[in-house]
Amino acid sequence: MKKQFCVVSCVVWLVACGGGGNEQKTEVIPPVTPPSVVMPGQPDDGLAALSPITPDNVEHLAGGDVTTIVSNQDAFSQSAPAIRSDFELDGVFKSGDHLFRGVHAGQGPLFNNPTCQGCHIKDGRGEVPSHPSEAMSSMFLRISDAQGNADPIYGDQIQTFGLKTGQSQGLLPKHRGAIEEGIAYGEAYAWVEYQLIEGVFDDGTPYQLRQPTYKVKDLSYGDFNPDVRLSPRVTPSIFGAGLLEAIPEASILSYADADDVNKDGISGRAVFVTEPISLQSKLARFGYKAVTASVLQQISGAYRGDMGITNVVATQESCTDLQPACIEQAAQEQDKEQDGLDLSALALAQVEFYNRLLAVPMRRGFDSNSQSWQADVLAGRTLFFNAQCASCHIPRHKTGEAQGSLLGDAGLLDLADSRTPIAALSNQVIYPYTDLLLHDMGGACELIARETAQGEACDDGAQCYWVQRCQGLADDRPEGSASGTEWKTPPLWGLGLVKTVNPRATFLHDGRARSISEAVLWHGGEASAAKDNFKAMTLTERDQLLTFLNSL
Structure with missing residues (x-):
């Protein structure tokens, strides 16, 4: 990128009358220094630039010292090695x-799943129901109006299940059931239907994608608000969260490029x-959509929203x-x-510690x-860089000092009034493959329609479904500072073990x-x-890239 430099010099001649005759003086105005332009992607972490050809010596240790060698169905559920020898x-x-x-006492009255693990299966991803008759239990729909404000009746999240005193099983939704019977039924029943989309790689190899329609x-x-917006969410994996929280803000901000200063088409x-x-x-x-700043804030909101469990952060x-x-x-x-919660x-601090130290x-x-x-892993890694994937999925970060919990240091029996930094998470070179920034992923949605099961338009009644159709990855729902087409770059570490775990x-x-191939194509x-x-890659190159991604 060329920088424009402007140099201004001005010579002023001053003529004065005095006893000795004329005196000439010269005043030079120094050059005007232009504001410096900081190019994105230059974190001050003391690490040498990452090579697209030769991996770092420790790149196989994705979490630095917080890396586990377990690669079976329990791969996402291991503790940081450093804490295993510390009894407390x-x-x-x-x-x-x-x-x-x-399962916690006080669950509900409205919820999506009775346990954290029920959503984050084996600390990994949740599931899309295999059939419309299977209720969502580890995915749900966010809800708002067109401006991102919570729905006046349903809040910001549709909860599938409700509770009734003396009944242990969750109550599925019933059309106007809560209004007419005064029973806390689940709020609404959602499901997904897919249409197959045919596509072709540049070399002629065909592929299929599933385009979802939500009902x-x-x-x-x-009823929902007149300008209702819905956004489906499958619960993500949670391991490594403590390391992501410990990355210094300045390091992440070094990759932000909202005005695309470097003209690469990427505007994190x-x-x-x-x-x-x-x-x-x-x-x-x-x-x-990048809405919470810490593991504590994230899990406290999930306790309330997903399980109906109030806590010191989410009290209502x-x-x-x-x-x-x-x-x-x-x-x-x-x-x-505690205190009516x-x-x-x-307990919240202990769960926070668990999440952070996975x-x-x-x-x-x-x-x-x-x-x-x-x-093939090496070849795929180079292809990953050359294809511009690493412009958003930043491979490497270095954590700073991992601050202790804002709730205090959790012990086995009590909560200390101290916030000791977590040494195990501090000063680690890690390879999460994310910039943790928002990016516009394109796409667009139709206005949500009301239709019968046969696809005919309708206005009211139990036979009327609410139907959302979108193109691309858009959900048309603003959330926090994110628009209806923006998403935070997810980390890719553990990608190749997702289906091993679940x-x-x-x-x-x-x-x-x-x-993974379908995910890239979306x-x-x-x-x-x-x-x-x-x-545009050849079949061999695509296989090499996927081999690399599966190695993460």
Whole structure:
């Protein structure tokens, strides 16, 4: 990029009358220095530039010292090696694990799943239901109006299940059931239908993609707002979150390029949010649209939204003011843990510690004896760089000092009034393949329609479904600072083990992609060039790129 330099010099002659005659003086105005332009992608982390050809010596250790060698179905559920020999820290991790898997008192009245582990299956991705008759339990729909404001009745998330006193099983939604019967039924029933799209790689090899259509029926509490927007979400993997939280803000911001200064077509955008305990403005790095700044903020919101569990960060029940059946059921809850809340601060801090200290699986394709990589992995890695994939999926970061929990240091029995930095997560060179920034991925949506099961237009009644059809990855739903076409770059570490951990898992935010190849082919907007580069590869090159991605 050329920089324009402007040099201004001005010579002024001053003529004065004095006893000695005329005196000439010269004043030189110094050059005007233009503002410096900082090119994106230059973090001040002290690391040498990453080569697109030769991997770092420690690149197989994706999480640095927080890497596990386990690569089976439990690959995402391992603790950081450094804490295993510490009785107290290991105990806190295991306590958090137990809470993460268990059912809590005070659950509901509205929820999507009774446990954290039920959504994040084996600490990995959730599932798209295999049939419309199977209720969503590890995916759900976000909801808002056209401006991103919460729906006045249903809030910001559709919860599939409700509770009734004396009944242990969740109640599925029933059309106007909460209004007419005063029972806290689930809010609405959603499902997905797919249409196959045919496509062809540049070499003539055909492929198919699944284009989703989302439908919603049986609204228990009345109609959605007139400008309703819906956004499907499959729960993501959670391992490595503590390392991502420990990356310095300045390092992430060095990759932000909202005005595309370097003219590469990539405009990563940073988002700041108010952290709810400290009330400080912090960089958002979690959530599919970058809406939370910390693991604590993310899990406390999930406890309330996904399970109906109130806590010190999210203190209000998941009922809205226009859901009297839910409010009445919430008033009957017993066995509150602390200060009228369903979950104690200690329990929340233990779950936070568990989430932050989950280890990252070691890369595959590396021979530790010979210290060498499989040839196809190396070739695929270079193709990844050359195809511009690494412009958003930044391979490497270095963590700073990992701050202790804002709740205090969690012990086995109590919560200390101290916030000790977590040494295991600090100063680690990691390879998550993300910039944690928002990018416009293109696409567009039709206005949500109301239709019968036969596709005919209708206005009201149980026979009317709410139907969302979109092209590309757009959801048409603003959230926080993100538009209806923007998404945060997800980390790619562990990508090749997703189906090992959960064979039913699929890819992308809504699970539409059945394979990594399909996920790449859905890229659009700022990632269109990378997708086109993938389509233009030979069959051998595509296989090499996929071999590399499966090694992550």
